[in-house]
Amino acid sequence: MKTLPLGILSIVAILYSLSFSSCFKNPVTGRSSLSLIDQGTMSQLSHQEYNKFLAGNKAEKGTADAQLVNKVGNRLVSAIQQYFNQKGQSNALSGYQWEFNVVQQNVANAWCMPGGKVVVYKGIFPITQDEAGLAVVMGHEIAHAIAQHGNERMSQALVQEAGGMALSVALANQPAQTRALFNTAYGLGTTLGGTLPYSRKHESEADEMGLIFMAMAGYNPNEALGFWQRMARQKGQNIPEILSTHPSNNTRINNIRKLIPKVMHYYKPHK
Numbered sequence: 001m002k003t004l005p006l007g008i009l010s011i012v013a014i015l016y017s018l019s020f021s022s023c024f025k026n027p028v029t030g031r032s033s034l035s036l037i038d039q040g041t042m043s044q045l046s047h048q049e050y051n052k053f054l055a056g057n058k059a060e061k062g063t064a065d066a067q068l069v070n071k072v073g074n075r076l077v078s079a080i081q082q083y084f085n086q087k088g089q090s091n092a093l094s095g096y097q098w099e100f101n102v103v104q105q106n107v108a109n110a111w112c113m114p115g116g117k118v119v120v121y122k123g124i125f126p127i128t129q130d131e132a133g134l135a136v137v138m139g140h141e142i143a144h145a146i147a148q149h150g151n152e153r154m155s156q157a158l159v160q161e162a163g164g165m166a167l168s169v170a171l172a173n174q175p176a177q178t179r180a181l182f183n184t185a186y187g188l189g190t191t192l193g194g195t196l197p198y199s200r201k202h203e204s205e206a207d208e209m210g211l212i213f214m215a216m217a218g219y220n221p222n223e224a225l226g227f228w229q230r231m232a233r234q235k236g237q238n239i240p241e242i243l244s245t246h247p248s249n250n251t252r253i254n255n256i257r258k259l260i261p262k263v264m265h266y267y268k269p270h271k
Helices: 006-021 039-056 064-086 122-128 131-146 149-162 167-173 175-185 196-216 223-232 249-266
Strands: 023-025 032-034 099-103 110-113 117-121
Touching: 032 149, 039 110, 039 117, 039 149, 064 099, 064 117, 064 131, 064 196, 110 131, 117 122, 117 131, 122 131, 122 223, 131 149, 131 196, 131 223, 149 196, 196 223, 196 249, 223 249
Parallel strands: 099 117
Antiparallel strands: 023 032, 110 117
């Protein structure tokens, strides 16, 4: 039997150690993931990049869309806080300072950074159509942040590109590249690298969590089917699933259809 070179064995040993010593357990699904970056550092990066983004992208104030995003966001946050309180895990939201903004870009997109910084792009409203459709999108994006998917993607990238070096070292030595990793991890960039399979897993996990959150906020989870069916009809939006960080629309719709019976017991119509 061939033996691996000592250097490769050392790298394997380091990665094996990291996988067990730096894990995050999703408080909703129970899935464990690599987490090399402390939340304080993630929040600091989030604050910097969020403010930089808003400085270059006009946010609406006082419009009907802005008011609707705040309404849906606050209802979702209330439901999420209730969920974690019931589970005895209120510390899962420690440090979150929620903020919701609409930016005037004709792009069908939205995202949530660590600490609860949510941005919805103007171009998503023709597809969400109503309050429940918006709850589908925002619940999903908030789920990404709570599940620390961006932390996981950055941790994987640090292992792949920097041999697992500490983020503080990476920031000091390669600040521009590290911030680019952050922007990619949180939806401000794109990648076709080795993290794609994980990203599709993240999307499915965020779908499940988002359905729970919207149901507890009083939005019918069945509305998610209508939203993704409308997304599927958008011309030019579809690319082969193997090249996408998102599941194909048909895959996602089928998965959501299977999840709905599981999450319906959380649903209580809002009075």
